[in-house]
Amino acid sequence: xxxxxxxxxxxxxxxxxxxxxxxxxxxxxxxxxxxxxxxxxxxxxxxxxxxxxxxxxxxxxxxxxxxxxxxxxxxxxxxxxxxxxxxxxxxxxxxxxxxxxxxxxxxxxxxxxxxxxx
Amino acid sequence: xxxxxxxxxxxxxxxxxxxxxxxxxxxxxxxxxxxxxxxxxxxxxxxxxxxxxxxxxxxxxxxxxxxxxxxxxxxxxxxxxxxxxxxxxxxxxxxxxxxxxxxxxxxxxxxxxx
Numbered sequence: 001x002x003x004x005x006x007x008x009x010x011x012x013x014x015x016x017x018x019x020x021x022x023x024x025x026x027x028x029x030x031x032x033x034x035x036x037x038x039x040x041x042x043x044x045x046x047x048x049x050x051x052x053x054x055x056x057x058x059x060x061x062x063x064x065x066x067x068x069x070x071x072x073x074x075x076x077x078x079x080x081x082x083x084x085x086x087x088x089x090x091x092x093x094x095x096x097x098x099x100x101x102x103x104x105x106x107x108x109x110x111x112x113x114x115x116x117x118x
Numbered sequence: 119x120x121x122x123x124x125x126x127x128x129x130x131x132x133x134x135x136x137x138x139x140x141x142x143x144x145x146x147x148x149x150x151x152x153x154x155x156x157x158x159x160x161x162x163x164x165x166x167x168x169x170x171x172x173x174x175x176x177x178x179x180x181x182x183x184x185x186x187x188x189x190x191x192x193x194x195x196x197x198x199x200x201x202x203x204x205x206x207x208x209x210x211x212x213x214x215x216x217x218x219x220x221x222x223x224x225x226x227x228x229x230x231x232x
Contacts, residue, residue, distance in 0.1 A: 004161070031218075033218075035220075035222075040224070041224055042122070042124075042207060042222035042223050042224045042225055043162070043207065043220075043222040044222070045219040045220065045221070048218055048219070055218070056217075056218065056219065058219075059219070091161055091162070093161075104150050104167075104169075104211065104213045105150050105152050105167065105209065105211045105213060105218075105220055106152065106164045106167065107164070107220065108164075109154075109161030109162045109163065110161050111159065111160050111161045112159075112160075112161055
């Protein structure tokens with residue numbers, strides 16, 4: 001499967017625990033985005049990364065949340081000390097290396113990771 | 119502040135008829151608009167887009183219209199098919215301003231009745 005791979009698909013955590021969500025972009029893609037969808041809401045931008053660089057994290061909460069996209073391996077979205085309000089679907093998307101090719105803004109999304117905080 | 123609004127949470131249409139999904143935006147910096155389709159338990163998939171320099175873009179059964187002065191766009195699906203039943207998200211970006219973020223609406227759930 002050459003699509004965007006996210007795991008785990010479902011994650012249950014108790015308040016105060018840590019959640020780690022992983023994303024492998026499509027083959028050949030070097031740009032990764034994380035979006036969050038709260039119940040009955042649209043997707044909200046969190047962070048945009050390229051390999052080893054955070055390009056735009058303006059949508060990421062200042063505390064408890066962090067993201068990385070190392071030179072090797074998947075992108076990781078880490079949520080420390082989770083609270084019930086963190087329960088949501090977290091979608092990763094990727095796009096090709098050159099933003100001048102293809103359709104601007106056309107992102108390829110994974111199936112999402114659904115986090116439930118008890 | 120919701121910059122992209124889809125005011126109809128749901129829409130039901132008979133198979134074979136036209137589906138019209140609407141979207142309004144407030145940010146004048148938006149210059150690229152996209153529609154994404156989402157099935158339950160799946161990620162959104164890109165459907166069609168339009169640049170702010172155009173007023174219409176067509177791809178098979180799907181046409182997107184942009185009224186820049188009204189800050190309004192719409193997606194027309196004709197003829198509608200049962201497989202089109204999904205949630206449709208309108209999204210916008212300020213691409214020319216160097217922003218790679220997509221701002222999404224809350225979505226409209228389309229049900230196409232056989």
